[in-house]
Amino acid sequence: MNLPPVGLGTMGIDDPETVATALSVGYRHLDTARIYGNESVVGEGLTAWLDKRETPGDAAGADAVSREDVTVATKLWIDDLGADDVGPTARESADLLGVETLDLLYVHRPRGAYAPAETLPELDRLVDERVVRNVGVSNFDPEQLDRAIDVLDAPLAAHQTELHPLFYKPALLDHAREHGYTVVAYSPLAGGRVREIDAVREVAAAHDATPEAVAIAWATAKEPVVTIPKASSERHLRANLAAADLELTADETAAIDAVEREEELFPE
Numbered sequence: 132m133n134l135p136p137v138g139l140g141t142m143g144i145d146d147p148e149t150v151a152t153a154l155s156v157g158y159r160h161l162d163t164a165r166i167y168g169n170e171s172v173v174g175e176g177l178t179a180w181l182d183k184r185e186t187p188g189d190a191a192g193a194d195a196v197s198r199e200d201v202t203v204a205t206k207l208w209i210d211d212l213g214a215d216d217v218g219p220t221a222r223e224s225a226d227l228l229g230v231e232t233l234d235l236l237y238v239h240r241p242r243g244a245y246a247p248a249e250t251l252p253e254l255d256r257l258v259d260e261r262v263v264r265n266v267g268v269s270n271f272d273p274e275q276l277d278r279a280i281d282v283l284d285a286p287l288a289a290h291q292t293e294l295h296p297l298f299y300k301p302a303l304l305d306h307a308r309e310h311g312y313t314v315v316a317y318s319p320l321a322g323g324r325v326r327e328i329d330a331v332r333e334v335a336a337a338h339d340a341t342p343e344a345v346a347i348a349w350a351t352a353k354e355p356v357v358t359i360p361k362a363s364s365e366r367h368l369r370a371n372l373a374a375a376d377l378e379l380t381a382d383e384t385a386a387i388d389a390v391e392r393e394e395e396l397f398p399e
């Protein structure tokens with residue numbers, strides 16, 4: 132799936148203005164989830180930004196960017212994965228987000244009511260009915276990914292998984308390359324902890340950059356990875372978007388690859 136290297140993670144964002152600001156500085160991928168309880172906030176921010184662009188004479192409307200240029204992604208929580216719940220919940224999410232079509236709908240975790248043979252055909256049905264454009268999964272292991280690919284009619288578009296210098300699983304990147312889907316790296320700043328990692332700080336100092344920028348550059352340089360850092364201020368939003376342009380040397384990348392990878396923030 133074609134996603135920009137840096138999108139917006141919205142967990143904890145409760146102000147539509149943050150979302151509208153992100154879009155106005157250039158974000159084109161918004162990531163939310165049922166369980167974050169903020170789909171309406173994200174929807175409000177998106178609608179406010181689109182309305183502003185459509186106002187005649189508004190400078191922001193000068194270049195032609197529209198709803199279709201933004202990827203709106205959300206996730207079904209583990210309670211909503213039964214065959215009877217998938218469709219109604221996805222439609223409700225679309226309503227809350229103020230969109231006709233969800234560009235990307237994930238299974239948030241392979242737990243609770245998740246049963247591949249029951250859950251996934253309902254996602255295919257949503258694609259047929261044009262409620263959903265792309266299907267993704269999150270927090271899956273390679274066996275669960277194989278099974279999902281097997282059962283789904285739609286191609287698997289993305290796997291969203293934890294990836295930052297303190298935690299990532301190279302086998303998941305190999306799997307994605309083999310099957311041709313995108314890896315969406317969540318918590319790419321280790322929830323704000325990347326500045327505590329010596330190897331990251333050293334690389335940052337060498338580039339006169341921040342540890343956060345280095346973490347984003349490190350992740351987005353890996354194929355086929357895109358990131359969704361969460362940020363609240365315009366300063367952080369802009370800095371994270373620009374970070375994908377930073378180029379690390381092979382030695383710098385190797386030094387960060389070698390950081391102990393044990394600190395999973397969101398274990399199963």
Ligand SMILES: NC(=O)c1ccc[n+]([C@@H]2O[C@H](COP(=O)([O-])OP(=O)(O)OC[C@H]3O[C@@H](n4cnc5c(N)ncnc54)[C@H](OP(=O)(O)O)[C@@H]3O)[C@@H](O)[C@H]2O)c1
Binds near residue numbers: 321343344
């Ligand atoms: N699929 C899943 O199970 C799952 C699980 C967890 C997260 N996610 C997704 O991944 C997204 C990101 O993960 P996350 O929210 O856990 O953490 P994160 O993006 O790794 O880190 C966010 C933290 O870093 C700070 N920050 C952002 N930009 C910064 C910068 N340039 N300089 C210094 N600090 C900066 C933020 O502060 P400010 O807010 O003050 O800017 C916030 O405290 C979530 O929002 C969500 O969309 C998915």
